[in-house]
């Protein structure tokens with residue numbers, strides 16, 4: 114399905130949403146593996162801190178809701194390095210929300226960053242990948258995209274959209290020589306999940322998540338999900354009919 118990536122030395126990588134958390138850890142790991150890594154997010158200061166003074170790094174500050182700036186960033190990378198081999202969209206916003214406290218401004222922002230930004234990223238990157246006839250793109254969604262979950266009223270649907278979007282992209286792009294991956298992490302300890310007020314099962318460090326992603330790229334699979342002890346359970350739950358799924362999740366997650 115996808116061409117395996119076993120060596121990162123010299124590989125031209127663009128990580129969007131890499132000023133902190135999983136993206137920052139992945140940037141550091143890939144730089145250590147010898148990749149050329151361009152990183153984007155809003156905070157220039159935090160982006161610079163991630164790559165320090167690594168000579169093979171590029172810092173391209175950009176807001177996920179600015180499609181024109183994203184297209185310009187893609188052009189800058191291609192201009193500097195001659196192409197893009199791996200592009201990963203990690204930018205994400207999460208505000209816990211229940212069904213009785215829908216905040217439309219938060220919903221709009223979540224969808225704009227998590228979904229709109231992913232479309233803008235694909236629109237910026239895919240023409241270059243198609244022109245090259247190789248390379249790959251990945252979207253970081255979440256196991257929260259499999260089925261409805263409590264407190265994920267805005268976040269969950271945004272990640273479900275990414276799951277569907279990535280599948281559609283794979284159908285179109287893989288036959289044209291472009292790899293497409295969907296990355297679905299379980300819980301990772303970052304500023305994003307620091308907002309959770311519940312015990313997160315099988316919680317990983319961002320570094321462990323980065324290692325899982327790199328391990329996933331060694332294979333050909335469309336979906337990279339981790340940690341398996343948690344994501345396999347979530348996949349099993351997702352197969353259940355709603356009449357069983359809903360009471361079960363209510364029991365696990367509490368009211």
Ligand SMILES: NC(=O)c1ccc[n+]([C@@H]2O[C@H](COP(=O)([O-])OP(=O)(O)OC[C@H]3O[C@@H](n4cnc5c(N)ncnc54)[C@H](OP(=O)(O)O)[C@@H]3O)[C@@H](O)[C@H]2O)c1
Pocket residue numbers: 129130131132133134135136153154155156159175176177178202203204205206207226253254255256297298299300301302303304305306
């Ligand atoms: N942590 C988990 O348990 C978990 C589980 C499943 C999936 N995920 C997904 O993994 C991805 C990374 O999350 P994380 O946990 O590493 O959280 P994080 O540390 O908060 O990272 C989120 C990244 O997105 C960037 N970002 C947010 N809004 C942006 C915007 N408008 N424009 C550009 N960049 C923006 C942030 O940088 P700036 O603020 O500098 O812009 C940051 O670099 C997200 O898509 C998240 O949904 C996380």
